Amino acid sequence: MRRPGFLRRPAPWLLVMGLAALLVGAGSGWGETLTVSQPNQSLYPAPDFASAPIAPVPVGSQVSVVSQSGDWYQVDFQGQQGWLHRQAFPQAKGPKFNLPGMLFGAPVKETKSDEVALAGKGFTPEVEASYRQSHPEMKFAEVDRVEAFQVNHAKLQSFIKEGGLNP
Amino acid sequence: MRARTLWVAGLAAACLSAWGCGGGMNYSSVATIAAKTGYQAAQASRPINDSEEYYVGRAVAARVLATYPLCQDQQLTLYVNEVGQTVARKSSRPNTYKGYHFAVLEVSEPNAFACPGGTIFITRGLLKTCGNEDELAAVLSHEVAHVANKDGVNSISKARWSSVLTTMGTETAKQYGGVAGNLVTLFEGSIDDVFKTIVVNGYSRSAEETADAAAVVTLGRAGYDPGAMTSLLAKMLAKDKGGSSGIFKTHPPTSERLAKVKSQAPETKPGKMEQARAKRFKTEEI
Numbered sequence: 138m139r140r141p142g143f144l145r146r147p148a149p150w151l152l153v154m155g156l157a158a159l160l161v162g163a164g165s166g167w168g169e170t171l172t173v174s175q176p177n178q179s180l181y182p183a184p185d186f187a188s189a190p191i192a193p194v195p196v197g198s199q200v201s202v203v204s205q206s207g208d209w210y211q212v213d214f215q216g217q218q219g220w221l222h223r224q225a226f227p228q229a230k231g232p233k234f235n236l237p238g239m240l241f242g243a244p245v246k247e248t249k250s251d252e253v254a255l256a257g258k259g260f261t262p263e264v265e266a267s268y269r270q271s272h273p274e275m276k277f278a279e280v281d282r283v284e285a286f287q288v289n290h291a292k293l294q295s296f297i298k299e300g301g302l303n304p
Numbered sequence: 305m306r307a308r309t310l311w312v313a314g315l316a317a318a319c320l321s322a323w324g325c326g327g328g329m330n331y332s333s334v335a336t337i338a339a340k341t342g343y344q345a346a347q348a349s350r351p352i353n354d355s356e357e358y359y360v361g362r363a364v365a366a367r368v369l370a371t372y373p374l375c376q377d378q379q380l381t382l383y384v385n386e387v388g389q390t391v392a393r394k395s396s397r398p399n400t401y402k403g404y405h406f407a408v409l410e411v412s413e414p415n416a417f418a419c420p421g422g423t424i425f426i427t428r429g430l431l432k433t434c435g436n437e438d439e440l441a442a443v444l445s446h447e448v449a450h451v452a453n454k455d456g457v458n459s460i461s462k463a464r465w466s467s468v469l470t471t472m473g474t475e476t477a478k479q480y481g482g483v484a485g486n487l488v489t490l491f492e493g494s495i496d497d498v499f500k501t502i503v504v505n506g507y508s509r510s511a512e513e514t515a516d517a518a519a520v521v522t523l524g525r526a527g528y529d530p531g532a533m534t535s536l537l538a539k540m541l542a543k544d545k546g547g548s549s550g551i552f553k554t555h556p557p558t559s560e561r562l563a564k565v566k567s568q569a570p571e572t573k574p575g576k577m578e579q580a581r582a583k584r585f586k587t588e589e590i
Contacts, residue, residue, distance in 0.1 A: 175354075177403040190393070224354075224399060259468040260356040260491055267488045268363060268495075276369035280362050283374070283407045283423060288385045296386045300437070300584070301577025302527035303394070 171210070171226045173198045180219035184209030189304040191219045193290070352465065354401040354421075357457045361421030363495045364456070368409075368417055368425060368503065375408035375428065383588050384408055384444075387437060388424060391445045394525035396518060397452035404451070406444065413550040414540070416443055417502045418450040420457040430551060431590045433539060436574075436582035438532035442519055445526075446533070446555075449518035450502075455511045459501035460494045468494075506554035513564055520569045529578055530569035537562045538571075 174197075179190035184206050192214070194200070200212035200221060208223040269277055297304055352360070375381065388406035392398060400422040407425055409415075414430035424447045426440075434440040450456060468490045501507060507515075516533060523530045540557035551557075574582065 175399075176401070177399045179399070222399070258356065259352075259472050259487060260359040260494070262359070264487050264491050265359050265363065267485075268491050271488070272492075274370050275363065275366035276374075277362070277366045279369045279374050280365045280423070283365065283369075283405050284362075284402065286381060286385060286405060286407070288382065288389050293386060293389055297390055297527075300390075300527075300581045302390055303525065 170199055170201055171212070173200065173221070173225045174227065175225055178221060178225040180212070180214055180217060180221060182219055184220045191217060194221060194225065349469070352457055352460070357454070358401040358421035360457060360460070360491070360494055360498060361419040361423055363491070364498045364502070365419045365423045365425075367495060367499050368419065371503070372409040372411050372425075372427070375410050377408070377589070380408055380588055380590065381406075384426060384440070387441050388444045388448070391441050391522050391526045391528070392448050395445065395448045395452050395522045400451065404448065415551040415554060416447050418447040418456060419502070420451065420454070420498060422451050424448065424451070428590065433543070434536065435539070436532070436578070437585040438523070438529045438578055438581060439536040440585065441523060441526065441528045442533040442536045445519035445522040446515050448522065449515035450507065450511070452518065453511065453514060455507050455515070456498050456502050460497045464490055464493050464497065502554065506556065509558070512555060513561060516561060516565050517568060520565065523569075529572060529574070531571040534562070534565050534569050534571050537565055
């Protein structure tokens with residue numbers, strides 16, 4: 138049986154094998170370690186927000202992915218296994234095989250100056266700063282105070298327990 | 305022979321560019337431009353994201369606080385935050401970009417506002433209307449549901465959001481040095497849209513009923529009495545003298561709402577723990 142003309146030459150084979158190696162190489166290990174990039178994330182014992190959180194997972198934490206179930210990742214975080222919702226690392230959206238990511242690399246990091254135009258963030262701290270300049274009557278300092286008010290985790294747990302509520 | 309050489313050279317260049325080495329040609333720049341173009345195309349119709357929602361919410365909260373004074377009672381603020389955090393973590397959206405925050409406004413008129421992103425205000429007037437902790441939890445669960453359902457941020461007009469996306473994609477914005485003036489105007493308009501909805505006009509009836517249903521579920525998950533939603537609505541309905549202002553304008557307690565909630569969570573006799581919670585509610589200086 139005669140092979141098609143273009144496959145009789147070695148170059149196309151090299152091209153096919155090279156691309157295959159590229160795909161396999163880039164695909165291996167992807168998704169095994171993820172970095173939490175969103176604040177206020179917690180490790181849950183089950184893939185369910187209604188379950189009582191095991192521990193907070195701060196921004197910048199690295200977790201090892203054990204398995205995935207829908208929008209939830211079973212992860213190992215500092216020796217503890219639990220579930221983290223996909224929102225903890227929006228960069229990990231979608232299936233593990235990510236062809237555009239493999240072809241074009243990680244998301245483009247922009248400098249601050251062109252953040253608005255290219256990073257796709259319409260309303261940013263810079264926009265807020267400009268708005269504040271023209272609206273000094275708005276009480277942003279009080280908003281900062283409201284946001285800074287924190288409930289201690291242990292205190293909340295005892296509040297819940299004393300009230301016969303669900304942890 | 306020449307064709308074979310070209311093939312091999314092409315393959316090498318493709319591999320080198322894919323690994324970011326360039327291979328003598330500026331392939332990485334081409335890939336970057338392609339990535340940017342593709343990214344912008346994907347942005348063209350996207351909804352508002354969590355961080356944008358947060359910045360809108362901050363500005364709406366700043367406007368609310370420019371309208372109504374903030375309660376300075378730290379003990380009461382702590383208590384409201386404890387109840388709020390207890391229900392927020394059992395809601396359908398337990399985590400927002402910068403978390404939930406609860407505060408009391410020194411206003412005698414009963415009302416509550418949920419700013420996009422998770423800052424929730426309750427007036428002293430509404431705190432007084434609540435007869436116990438479970439009813440306070442019902443109010444806060446309802447407001448958390450508005451945040452979870454993005455009812456506030458969804459009130460930004462579609463045309464305005466389309467303009468934001470268009471502005472983001474223009475070269476003008478890129479060359480402006482970080483912040484396009486038009487974006488600030490659109491930001492201001494968005495704050496107007498949300499403020500008018502949550503403070504002046506109120507949500508749609510369906511948004512209210514959806515938030516009621518979500519609050520009933522959240523109350524049950526948190527261990528509060530879901531029937532507190534029913535008793536609170538009944539109380540508000542009895543107080544309603546025509547719905548011209550305050551919560552009667554922004555969250556109209558209609559008999560239809562009450563009937564729906566009643567079917568989801570009938571009132572029950574208070575249990576032992578509910579009484580304990582009611583006791584700690586009374587110790588707060590509301």
